[in-house]
Amino acid sequence: MESKRFVFIGVGGQGNLLVSRLLGEAALSVDIPVVVSEIHGMAQRGGIVESAVLLGDVTSPIVSNGEADVLIGFEPLETLRALGKCNKDTLVITNISPLPPFTVSIGQGKYPPVDEVLDKIHTKVENVIALNGVELAKEAGNPLSLNMVMLGALIGSKAVPITAEAMKETISTSTKKAFLESNLKAFDLGMGVAANR
Amino acid sequence: MHKLLLDAPGKEIFLLGNEAIARGALEAGVSFATCYPGTPSSEIPEQFYNLSQETDLYFEYSTNEKVAMEVGASAALAGLRTMVTMKHVGVNVAADPLMILAYTGVKGGMVIITADDPSLFSSQNEQDNRYYARLSGLPMLEPTNTQEMKDMTALAFDLSEELKLPVLIRTTTRLNHIRGPVKLAELKPMKTKDTFAKDPLNFVTVPAVSRQLHKKLLEKNDRIMQKTENWPYNEIIGDGKWGVIANGVSFNYAMDAISDLGINDQVSVLKLGFSWPMPKNLCIRFLNQVENVLVVEELEPIIETELKAIAQENGLTLSIKGKGVSRLSRLFEYDPGMVREAVAKYVGIDYKAPVVVDTSDLPDLPARPPTLCAGCPHRATLYEIKQVYGQEAIYPSDIGCYTLGFLPPLKMADLVLCMGASVSTSCGFSEATNQKVVAFIGDSTFFHSGITGLVNAVHNNHKFTLVIMDNGTTAMTGHQPHPGVDSKPMGRENTQVSIEELVKGCGVKDVHVVQPFKVKKTIEAVRASYEYDGLSVIISRDFCPLFAKGIGELKRTRPFYVNLDKCKGHRVCIDELACPAMFLDENNVSIDENMCTGCALCAQICPENAILPVKK
Incomplete structure (x- = not known):
């Protein structure tokens, strides 16, 4: 099958590594060749966390600049910063709820207004799905389910050759039972936004 | 299971x-x-x-x-x-x-x-x-x-x-x-x-x-050679005239590049899964079936150099290239696009890479470096040392989370070499300069290779202060135990080695054990070390909050808030500590209650006593 390259970008604690692993497991469950790569180490210390999922006829585990089919950004500033992974045809799915870095709070640089961030993204790529993932996660009953909202939006965008059913099956078997209900609800809410765009 | x-x-x-x-x-x-x-x-x-x-x-x-x-x-x-x-x-x-x-x-x-x-x-x-x-x-x-x-x-x-x-x-x-x-x-x-x-x-x-x-x-070389020649992961793939050799992760980049460029029938690939010693006969066979060679290996040109030697020994004069082709360099890791470009250039294919969106006109975005966590005891210790020793002292640091203290506003690291080096380099600095010297080392790193430096300091009468930052775990690498750890919460029965006894046993006379979140008392101990004419050790002890959370030992749970009636906007808290739980809301300092661990460090340094625990 044709290769597909997904880049997930987020901030330590937002759970993008879990989501890239789940997408990989779901791919394996439906016999799609898959390789996932992660950068560990600084994840718990507020740094940027990047992961990649590559599906289909490809063995390289990472995505070069300009080569992402989809960029999934969990934080608007980080989506903007990671735009180098995109070409003009890349689909960008981004959360719009900001998480300012501590450098801003100590006066080293300013967090640009979110509207400007989104405008910039729109001028660079043609396809953008922007959603307030944090609000949707809260609506699902768990603010930490932002990652499931984003995964739902990705599946809802139809950019992945994996069905919502297969993805939910993996979520059910591979995430903590205590959070399953809110995870699935968050997934559905994210999927709804992307499907109705 | x-x-x-x-x-x-x-x-x-x-x-x-x-x-x-x-x-x-x-x-x-x-x-x-x-x-x-x-x-x-x-x-x-x-x-x-x-x-x-x-x-x-x-x-x-x-x-x-x-x-x-x-x-x-x-x-x-x-x-x-x-x-x-x-x-x-x-x-x-x-x-x-x-x-x-x-x-x-x-x-x-x-x-x-x-x-x-x-x-x-x-x-x-x-x-x-x-x-x-x-x-x-x-x-x-x-x-x-x-x-x-x-x-x-x-x-x-x-x-x-x-x-x-x-x-x-x-x-x-x-x-x-x-x-x-x-x-x-x-x-x-x-x-x-x-x-x-x-x-x-x-x-x-x-x-x-x-x-x-x-x-x-x-x-043993003959037997090793026999193994590498017949190793299942040393193989020639394809029979084209363009040779490509690759190892490790680069092998994937090379294979994808060849397939993306649609040149599988023009290329021979030598995969090296048993990379030392190189399979000489296999290499010679490969060199004889191709007209040129491109070596795709990250970092040093090792295969490239050895292959050239094999070619020379066998009188082969074909071109063997690697480093310097397109963007292939000795620096940093490779990526698929870089290797695709290099292979295209090498084979002479007119290849156009996907056009990366132009980000040159983006405004300067605020950086997001990793930072010490909210409630990290290292922040307190570094702050307290700085209050006494100031910016003039030399601060050799070591390998661990506390290395992040080199960032502003703390700026408490002047040299980092390798595990344990903070102690030994302090020995040298204290003799070679008249500056005060304070070394920082974590608990796990101290056990790893700080002890020998400390014995050296005692024996040779070096005068500096060593701060052992004991957060009860090997934090940076993911909370592994070390000899000083109480292993009972993890259900193990390892014997705990006491850092105090070890330090005293090495012969250190001036030893202080402090709780870094008790600011006043800690600063008193730090001052005593400053005035002591000799080698001092300060053991600063409190749990890594991430680790404590994991083992159910995080006790301070009441977060703090800024009382705006009292706050006069000095911003000492945010300017000097840069705790990630703090942020500016309009022009007022505010604390993220979900992130705050209640360590009370900021509350103790606020000149107006405006930072208070959230009422239940």
């Missing part, structure tokens, strides 16, 4: 590269494993740590890599199948026993993992540990994906036993931290005890013995 114990040959499961290595070891019947943790190797021993509670596997977090290598070596000499894991710079620490093990050899299979870190994702250098195979004379394997990480690890144990030599497996961060499908094979039973057979003429390396052993090592 641990997922790596799944007894289902033929089943395909999704594993992290480091998990695949651990599974491979289990499939070979590994019964003894040691390590010192370090990114990107840490998830391998993490598996063994958990597996050792469910199986007869012996596993230990050793105090450092040299110790891990020696503990492992004796198990392998006794006859057990043994794995030792470390990051690339850890091999520097373990190099002493490693070099001699090549002489003595082993009886049980011994596999050593060196996890290299091209692009320095979490290391102080990007040295290429393929040189260690050349330096020691030990064979080196390099897998290219998760399946091979498992399969090659299992094969490496057989290889080691056949050659009676330790075998090195080199990985890179990109391999350690990929996830992919792995088809399982059978788990072999473990042999957990054997009898050491005395053999002084092979094991006691006095000069007369070692002269013979060096000869024996070189005599």
